[in-house]
Structure formats: C-alpha cells, structure tokens
Amino acid sequence: MNDALKTAYQNLKETTPLTHCLTNTVVQPLTANVLLAAGAAPAMVEMPEEAAVLASVANAVLINLGTINHPQVEGIRAAAAAAQESGTPWVMDPVAIGALPVRTALAKELLANKPTAVRGNASEIMALAGGEGGRGVDSTNSVDDATAVARELAREHGCVVAVSGPVDYITDGKRAITCANGDELLTLITGAGCSLGALVAAYCGANEDKLVATATAHAVVGVAAQMAAARCEGPGSFQVHWLDALSQVDGDVLAKEAKVEWVEQ
Amino acid sequence: MNDALKTAYQNLKETTPLTHCLTNTVVQPLTANVLLAAGAAPAMVEMPEEAAVLASVANAVLINLGTINHPQVEGIRAAAAAAQESGTPWVMDPVAIGALPVRTALAKELLANKPTAVRGNASEIMALAGGEGGRGVDSTNSVDDATAVARELAREHGCVVAVSGPVDYITDGKRAITCANGDELLTLITGAGCSLGALVAAYCGANEDKLVATATAHAVVGVAAQMAAARCEGPGSFQVHWLDALSQVDGDVLAKEAKVEWVEQ
Amino acid sequence: MNDALKTAYQNLKETTPLTHCLTNTVVQPLTANVLLAAGAAPAMVEMPEEAAVLASVANAVLINLGTINHPQVEGIRAAAAAAQESGTPWVMDPVAIGALPVRTALAKELLANKPTAVRGNASEIMALAGGEGGRGVDSTNSVDDATAVARELAREHGCVVAVSGPVDYITDGKRAITCANGDELLTLITGAGCSLGALVAAYCGANEDKLVATATAHAVVGVAAQMAAARCEGPGSFQVHWLDALSQVDGDVLAKEAKVEWVEQ
Numbered sequence: 001m002n003d004a005l006k007t008a009y010q011n012l013k014e015t016t017p018l019t020h021c022l023t024n025t026v027v028q029p030l031t032a033n034v035l036l037a038a039g040a041a042p043a044m045v046e047m048p049e050e051a052a053v054l055a056s057v058a059n060a061v062l063i064n065l066g067t068i069n070h071p072q073v074e075g076i077r078a079a080a081a082a083a084q085e086s087g088t089p090w091v092m093d094p095v096a097i098g099a100l101p102v103r104t105a106l107a108k109e110l111l112a113n114k115p116t117a118v119r120g121n122a123s124e125i126m127a128l129a130g131g132e133g134g135r136g137v138d139s140t141n142s143v144d145d146a147t148a149v150a151r152e153l154a155r156e157h158g159c160v161v162a163v164s165g166p167v168d169y170i171t172d173g174k175r176a177i178t179c180a181n182g183d184e185l186l187t188l189i190t191g192a193g194c195s196l197g198a199l200v201a202a203y204c205g206a207n208e209d210k211l212v213a214t215a216t217a218h219a220v221v222g223v224a225a226q227m228a229a230a231r232c233e234g235p236g237s238f239q240v241h242w243l244d245a246l247s248q249v250d251g252d253v254l255a256k257e258a259k260v261e262w263v264e265q
Numbered sequence: 266m267n268d269a270l271k272t273a274y275q276n277l278k279e280t281t282p283l284t285h286c287l288t289n290t291v292v293q294p295l296t297a298n299v300l301l302a303a304g305a306a307p308a309m310v311e312m313p314e315e316a317a318v319l320a321s322v323a324n325a326v327l328i329n330l331g332t333i334n335h336p337q338v339e340g341i342r343a344a345a346a347a348a349q350e351s352g353t354p355w356v357m358d359p360v361a362i363g364a365l366p367v368r369t370a371l372a373k374e375l376l377a378n379k380p381t382a383v384r385g386n387a388s389e390i391m392a393l394a395g396g397e398g399g400r401g402v403d404s405t406n407s408v409d410d411a412t413a414v415a416r417e418l419a420r421e422h423g424c425v426v427a428v429s430g431p432v433d434y435i436t437d438g439k440r441a442i443t444c445a446n447g448d449e450l451l452t453l454i455t456g457a458g459c460s461l462g463a464l465v466a467a468y469c470g471a472n473e474d475k476l477v478a479t480a481t482a483h484a485v486v487g488v489a490a491q492m493a494a495a496r497c498e499g500p501g502s503f504q505v506h507w508l509d510a511l512s513q514v515d516g517d518v519l520a521k522e523a524k525v526e527w528v529e530q
Numbered sequence: 531m532n533d534a535l536k537t538a539y540q541n542l543k544e545t546t547p548l549t550h551c552l553t554n555t556v557v558q559p560l561t562a563n564v565l566l567a568a569g570a571a572p573a574m575v576e577m578p579e580e581a582a583v584l585a586s587v588a589n590a591v592l593i594n595l596g597t598i599n600h601p602q603v604e605g606i607r608a609a610a611a612a613a614q615e616s617g618t619p620w621v622m623d624p625v626a627i628g629a630l631p632v633r634t635a636l637a638k639e640l641l642a643n644k645p646t647a648v649r650g651n652a653s654e655i656m657a658l659a660g661g662e663g664g665r666g667v668d669s670t671n672s673v674d675d676a677t678a679v680a681r682e683l684a685r686e687h688g689c690v691v692a693v694s695g696p697v698d699y700i701t702d703g704k705r706a707i708t709c710a711n712g713d714e715l716l717t718l719i720t721g722a723g724c725s726l727g728a729l730v731a732a733y734c735g736a737n738e739d740k741l742v743a744t745a746t747a748h749a750v751v752g753v754a755a756q757m758a759a760a761r762c763e764g765p766g767s768f769q770v771h772w773l774d775a776l777s778q779v780d781g782d783v784l785a786k787e788a789k790v791e792w793v794e795q
Binding site for chain 2: 548550555558559562563566567571572573574575576577579580583584587588601602605769770771772773774775776777778
C-alpha cells in the first residue's frame with residue numbers, strides 16, 4: 001500500500017497540479033499555503049464567468065460550501081458544471097450541511113455534476129444521505145457511524161467518499177482504505193479539514209486511481225501533523241510547523257510513516 | 266474580582282460555546298483560531314436564510330462591521346433579529362464607524378436589536394453616540410475620552426459597553442471594570458481587537474454576568490499577549506505565540522496575572 | 531541609490547500612510563500584517579458608497595483583482611474614480627489577467643483612471659498590453675520578456691510599471707531600476723506578491739518620487755525575505771520570520787543590503 005502512496009506523491013510533485021478552489025473565506029489563506037507547501041499550485045476564482053473558464057483548464061477543482069452566499073453559489077454551479085463537462089476531477093466538501101438549509105440542498109444538487117470525491121466529517125457525510133448534521137462544523141457522529149452510508153453514496157454516485165476523523169475511512173464503493181495518521185491539534189486550528197479537501201483535489205488531479213489519491217492526501221496531512229505536534233507548543237506554533245512539515249513529507253517519509261490499510265468493505 | 270474571572274473561564278471551558286461570527290474577511294482566520302485556542306467553537310455563516318437559523322441555535326453571535334457589503338448586510342440584519350428573538354447573546358463590533366456612512370447608520374440601526382455587548386475603540390464608541398470616528402480602524406481618541414459616553418450608551422440600551430485601549434474600560438451603566446493587561450504588539454497584527462470581540466461573545470454565551478464575562482475576555486486576551494510579547498521577536502512570531510498562550514491561559518493563570526479592577530462609575 | 535531608499539523608508543515611517551486596500555480575500559490577512567509590520571496603516575473597505583469616501587481621504591489605494599466578484603467590481607470602480615479625482619496615489623495589481631476574461635477587461639478599463647503604478651508578474655504585465663497571461667497566478671514569462679512592454683505601458687499611461695520576479699524591473703518610461711533582492715520561498719507562500727503591491731501603494735503614499743518609492747517597496751520585501759530565509763525551516767516559519775523581518779528592516783539595513791540599481795532604458 002505505502003508504495004502506492006509514494007507513487008501518488010511523486011505524480012503530484014511532477015505535475016504541480018493547478019488546483020482551482022472555490023472555498024470558504026475563513027480558510028482561503030491556509031488552503032492556499034497548504035497546497036503550495038505540498039507541491040500544488042492554488043488558484044481561487046469565483047465569478048461565474050471566470051470560474052467556468054478556470055475549471056475547464058485547471059487540473060482539479062475543489063468546491064467547499066463553508067461560507068456560501070448568493071454570488072458564490074452561482075460561481076460554484078458554473079465551476080461544477082464546467083468541471084464535469086471538461087472532465088476535470090473535482091471534489092466537494094459539504095461543510096456543515098444537515099442543520100443549514102441552503103447548503104444542504106446545494107450539496108445534494110451538486111451530486112448531479114458527478115464529483116470525483118466527496119470529503120467531510122461523519123455528520124456531513126451522513127447528512128448528504130438525509131441525516132441531521134453536526135454542531136456547526138463539528139461532527140456529532142463517529143467515523144464508524146458513517147461507513148455504511150459512505151459506501152452507499154460512493155456506489156450510487158460513482159465517486160470516492162472520504163470520512164475524516166481520528167481514523168479516516170475512504171471508499172469508492174468497491175474498495176476501502178483506512179488512514180490512522182493525524183493529531184488532535186488539527187481540530188484546534190481552523191481550516192485543517194478544508195485544506196485536506198483541497199489536497200484531495202490536487203492528488204486527484206495528478207493521479208488516475210482516485211481512491212489511492214484521496215488516501216494519499218489524508219496520509220500526507222496526517223503524517224505532517226504528527227511531525228508538527230512533536231515540535232509545537234500550542235495551536236499557533238502547530239500551524240507553522242505543520243506547513244513546514246507539509247513541505248518536508250516526501251515519498252520516502254510517506255512510505256515509512258503512513259498508517260494506511262486496505263480494509264474489507 | 267480575579268476569582269470571578271476564574272469562574273467565568275471555567276464556565277467557558279465547560280460549555281465550549283458555539284460562537285457564530287459574521288465578521289470581516291480580513292480577520293476571519295485569526296478570529297476562528299483565537300476562539301479555538303481559547304476553548305470556544307467558531308462557525309461563520311452569512312447567507313441570510315442560514316444566518317438566522319444558526320443565530321437561533323448558537324450560544325453566542327458576533328456581528329463585526331469591518332468589511333460589510335450589500336449581501337452581508339442582509340445576513341447581519343437576519344442574524345441580529347434572530348439572536349434577539351431567540352435570546353442568544355450577541356455582540357456588536359462597530360469597526361471604523363463615524364467616517365464611513367453605511368456602517369455608521371447600520372450600527373445605530375442594530376442597537377434596536379438589543380445587543381448584549383458593544384466592543385470598540387474609543388473613537389468607535391464615541392461615533393455610536395454621534396462622534397466623528399477615528400482614522401481608518403485606529404482610534405484618534407483615548408479611552409478616557411469615551412468613558413462617559415460608554416456609560417450613557419450602556420444605560421440607554423441596557424447593554425455592556427467595552428472601550429478597548431491600553432487600559433480597557435467596561436461598563437453596564439451601573440458597574441464598571443478596568444483591565445490593564447495587554448501589549449502594544451496587539452496593534453501591530455491585524456485582527457486582535459476583532460478577535461477580542463468574538464471572545465467577548467463566547468464568554469457572554471457561557472456566563473450569566475455579562476459585565477464580568479466581557480472583562481474576562483479582555484483579561485484573557487491581554488494576559489496571553491503579555492506572555493507572547495515576552496517570547497517573540499516581532500509581529501509575526503508574536504501572533505504565533507499569542508495563539509499558543511491563549512490555549513495556555515487557564516483559570517489559575519488568569520487569577521494570578523489579570524489586572525482587572527472594579528472602578529467608580 | 532541606496533541613500534534614496536533610506537530616505538523613502540524614513541518618509542514612510544514618519545507618515546504611517548493610511549493604505550486603503552481593495553484586494554483579494556485570500557491575501558487580506560497577510561497584506562494587512564505586512565503593511566503593519568512595515569510601518570503603514572491598512573484599511574479594507576469595499577462597499578462602493580464607502581470605498582469612494584475612504585479612497586478620497588486615504589494616503590494611498592491598492593486595487594488587486596485576484597478574487598473579483600460583481601459587488602466588489604463596483605467598489606473597485608468607485609475607489610479608482612475617487613482616487614483619481616482626489617489625487618490619492620493608487621496602485622493596480624492585475625492578478626491573473628490574460629486567461630480570465632472579466633478581470634482582463636477590467637484592468638484595461640481601469641487604466642483610464644490613471645494609476646500611479648501597476649505591479650504584476652511578467653505574464654500579467656504582458657497581458658495588460660494584449661498578451662495571453664500565465665498559468666493561474668504564476669508567470670509563464672521571464673522578467674526580461676516584459677521589459678519593453680513595461681516601458682511602453684509606463685510611457686502611454688504616465689505611470690510606474692513594476693515587473694516582479696527574481697530580478698524586478700521597475701520603470702516610469704524614462705528611468706528604470708532593477709532590484710535583485712528576494713528569495714524563492716516568497717513563491718511558496720500565498721500573497722507575497724499581493725502584499726508587495728500593497729506596500730508599493732504605501733510607499734507611493736509617502737513619497738513624491740513614485741519610481742523610487744516603488745523600488746523601495748521591492749527592496750524592503752526582498753531584504754526581509756533574505757533575512758527570513760536564513761532563519762526558517764520551511765514555508766510556514768518563513769512567513770513568520772518574514773513578518774518579523776519586515777518590522778526590523780530600517781533605513782540603515784536597507785542602505786546596506788538593497789541590491790538596487792539604475793539601469794539603461
């Protein structure tokens with residue numbers, strides 16, 4: 001397995017995938033810095049007329065629903081449609097759906113544009129299948145609660161579904177992978193999960209096997225978090241060391257440190 | 266007094282108040298990170314249809330006028346109305362009012378929704394009562410210039426009014442507290458005052474005595490700033506250490522280091 | 531030459547220019563922190579009714595097209611018109627023009643409002659004269675490719691044109707300066723170029739000679755980057771040290787470390 005991660009990493013480094021992010025304003029700076037540190041090229045364009053153009057030529061698109069407003073929703077629709085039409089891999093991060101009405105309906109609507117992958121916490125993934133959602137951006141369900149739903153969503157929509165948590169569960173409906181890397185400090189900075197979604201897009205843009213690509217993004221984020229946790233004194237310095245570590249995690253580090261396994265469906 | 270701060274701190278830690286922020290885009294990342302480091306749970310939702318829903322179920326709401334635009338103003342109005350109706354404590358931060366026309370009128374309009382607290386610098390608080398405002402986001406008045414106006418505003422609107430500065434002045438119209446913690450480096454990073462406003466909301470969401478809650482937020486920010494100033498080499502590392510320190514300031518540190526006093530009205 | 535930089539630096543420190551930025555949401559926090567660290571006073575206001583007011587009284591205005599949307603475009607037009615009318619120096623940063631249609635037309639339209647300076651990478655400057663643009667926010671041309679176009683643009687529009695790259699080229703059509711300071715790590719964090727644009731505005735707001743002002747901003751950013759690169763372990767700590775260094779670069783450091791030269795047109 002870890003050889004596959006190493007190859008996926010090398011594919012990203014050789015491609016420097018142009019990753020077009022329509023994401024929430026809270027996490028835009030961190031997301032761009034995570035992509036740069038990890039070897040991708042971020043671009044953030046939201047005006048519908050321009051978002052469609054960029055989504056057609058980018059290597060990957062991320063759509064994150066965290067701070068949607070009416071103008072952005074039009075940009076998101078345009079980018080998702082353009083990505084589908086042009087065959088650009090695209091990832092949906094359905095932030096805080098369930099409790100909030102507009103984004104819940106929008107996330108379900110966007111499934112029609114055939115996302116390559118969907119990444120969320122357990123409550124968000126369950127809400128995509130009709131559940132109630134979590135508390136704000138926090139999950140009120142465990143990853144285990146969501147695995148069956150994730151498999152069904154993946155089969156129904158032909159996409160990868162990633163449930164992030166202490167042990168991540170990633171499935172394409174036929175195969176499944178768990179990733180046990182990471183550190184609790186990731187929950188004490190804003191935007192770690194959202195940045196992971198962007199990195200999933202970047203890896204999908206650089207790799208054919210979208211399940212392995214998604215798992216690699218999770219492993220990179222988690223291994224770097226472990227390195228940062230060992231060096232930091234709190235959430236402020238954790239974020240700094242995490243960005244440093246993201247630029248230091250290469251294929252060899254990944255092959256050695258990743259706790260990624262194939263699991264029975 | 267410092268025992269009261271310690272209790273207010275413990276109430277926040279036990280509640281992890283869901284703090285709904287409608288704030289300016291410049292400071293969103295820092296605000297979310299400050300709330301997380303200090304023990305609260307941030308969420309940022311602005312679309313009117315969703316902002317009203319979240320403001321009704323959140324523990325506290327912050328409304329900060331720093332980068333208003335037409336769509337956001339509708340979200341702000343919806344959130345303030347929903348907070349008032351549902352009894353959610355909410356805080357207004359009237360950034361740069363006085364010189365700029367739209368936000369000045371909006372801040373005065375929002376007083377009708379009965380904010381729990383208003384936090385600003387001296388020029389902003391004076392502008393709320395008809396003064397001219399400062400220079401951009403900087404105050405051109407001293408805290409002392411604004412104490413009488415703050416008391417009157419607090420009495421007229423039944424809210425806490427906090428005037429932030431080298432020595433903060435916080436009043437509910439009947440009682441008043443000063444806080445002498447802090448460091449000048451807070452003025453060399455963007456968003457320190459705005460993040461303080463969010464922390465005032467979080468503390469108000471976790472405590473009955475809103476005056477003490479507001480003072481505790483000021484003390485936490487100021488004590489952490491002093492710890493960071495002793496460790497840093499400039500504004501970049503100050504921000505990093507400040508976030509670390511915000512996660513380290515607990516009730517005992519606060520009881521020992523806070524320079525908070527009751528003062529005559 | 532370096533004495534001129536020292537004087538330009540001192541003029542900024544004595545003025546603390548109020549620098550009104552209409553910029554993209556990805557880089558707002560870093561831009562504000564760069565301005566603060568370097569001695570300027572940032573303010574970010576975009577609603578058209580307010581942007582025109584602030585642009586009239588500010589010392590300088592930055593207009594950066596990175597994440598334009600329909601409401602922001604109106605704010606940008608209002609601010610550019612108000613800056614022109616009131617004589618406030620203003621800088622345009624035409625991010626990612628060429629490939630993206632709306633911003634390309636907007637950048638050309640805004641030239642009618644007589645910018646004081648235009649700053650971009652080589653592909654962006656060439657796109658302003660009709661070229662195709664780069665890949666996302668990255669230049670696909672070298673600085674040398676753009677020098678002739680930069681001179682022509684400067685002559686035609688009576689402004690300074692700065693082409694940023696490993697060796698920056700800065701011209702007002704009659705005179706030209708190169709700046710060889712900087713570090714490649716600037717390309718591994720988001721917003722370094724955009725923050726430089728804001729600092730160009732601040733220096734133009736504090737100095738009569740706009741060509742020297744623009745060169746000084748480039749030198750300050752580059753010298754601070756070299757100091758940070760010597761101390762950091764990756765892009766996360768580079769950004770922290772860079773902000774610290776920006777507050778440490780003074781006239782003497784600049785006079786000693788700047789690699790700035792007059793060159794033949």
